[in-house]
Amino acid sequence: MNHSPLFTALQAKRGRMAIGLFVLAFIFPLPPAAQAQSERASASVRVSDATNGLPLDRVKLELLKFPSGIVQMTFSDGAGRAEFPDLLIQSYSIRATRDGYVTSETALDVRRGDRTLHVSIVLQPERREQPSAPGGLVSAKSLAASQEARDEFAKGLSLLNEKKDARGSIALLQHAIELAPQFYDAHVVLGLAHLQLQALDDAEKSLTRALELEPKLLQPYHPLATILITRRRFEEAEKLLLRALELDPKGWQWPFELARSQAMQRNWEQAIVHGKQALAAANVPTKIHLLMADIYSNAGHVDLAAAELDEFERLDPQSPYMPKVRAARAQLKKPTP
Structure with a gap:
């Protein structure tokens, strides 16, 4: 017990x-x-x-x-x-x-x-008259990220999800953020990577930053x-x-x-x-x-x-x-x- x-x-x-x-x-x-x-x-x-x-x-x-x-x-x-x-x-x-x-x-x-x-x-298209x-x-700040930042983000996301390498994904996600500091999706996924590693301080910091960018x-x-x-x-x-x-x-x-x-x-x-x-x-x-x-x-x-x-x-x-x-x-x- x-x-x-x-x-x-x-x-x-x-x-x-x-x-x-x-x-x-x-x-x-x-x-x-x-x-x-x-x-x-x-x-x-x-x-x-x-x-x-x-x-x-x-x-x-x-x-x-x-x-x-x-x-x-x-x-x-x-x-x-x-x-x-x-x-x-x-x-x-x-x-x-x-x-x-x-x-x-x-x-x-x-x-x-x-x-x-x-x-x-199966996704239903939105009725445009409705909000x-x-x-x-979708985050406009993420859409504005450079292609290089998006590529780094995609690599980090692949490591996190497909390779189950949360630790390895962090450097790529951090680099994406260095290239595009307001890259909302990168901050969110970086927080999730830290969370998988039980690094709660770092996870809280990344998720809080994402929330500041897109409340x-x-x-x-x-x-x-x-x-x-x-x-x-x-x-x-x-x-x-x-x-x-x-x-x-x-x-x-x-x-x-x-x-x-x-x-x-x-x-x-x-x-x-x-x-x-x-x-x-x-x-x-x-x-x-x-x-x-x-x-x-x-x-x-x-x-x-x-x-x-x-x-x-x-x-x-x-x-x-x-x-x-x-x-x-x-x-x-x-x-x-």
Whole structure:
């Protein structure tokens, strides 16, 4: 049994021990060492235009791991294709962004035995009379970068995503920024590279700079907020998340992180408020039910906690989290002495 204080059960109001699912599932994702190399998979993505079926190039594709944020980023080629290699057995989503199109987010579940998954993403052109969503905007500062800076950025991005060489990518990304100091995308990806290496100071610096350059673009908000929450700088994180929520009022990740921040401060009732807001959003990942189960358990709402675990199993019965979910539910449903 792991004796880290993060795994310590908290006393629930009905005299029952809380489960600690929140910490298990969301602060410590499944460790890579627990899955053999033979259990890795890759995703082959094709992006096309919804109106004519033609492939779309230069689509920014972000692989998101709930709730950690962006774990890989790449761009579609001239055939509208891209690859995400070296995927663990777990749930992801892919966010597709291109100027002039409505941003799309597609679920990607990697199951045991999967080798290559094929994902088709169809983007709808924006109606020009409507304003673009913040997540679909493209940085003018990135577009203004020199070709030499873009080439260095592309090399760094390839090292980070395809070669899994975060350390090697940093020098190339830094050089791209030297050539184009306002290269927004380079600052974002540099922050993600530092984050992969757990260099939180450097990651925070790069993501903060990206946010200063383009405060209306959403990409830096989530990884930066998770860094601040990890460092228990809750007030700063929550201010950041509220700004993101203003830009993207339909996004589930902002109220989710607000709930997580409040839960880490043991403000259970306020965490419930934000958690319900996240649940009401579209395309919310199933794992939010694990967070809500933990919050309800710690708040003493044991029946509601068990119901959230039931709902998670209904929606995602093949999840790698199911053994922990069943054990937690059995403990919750034990008769009170």
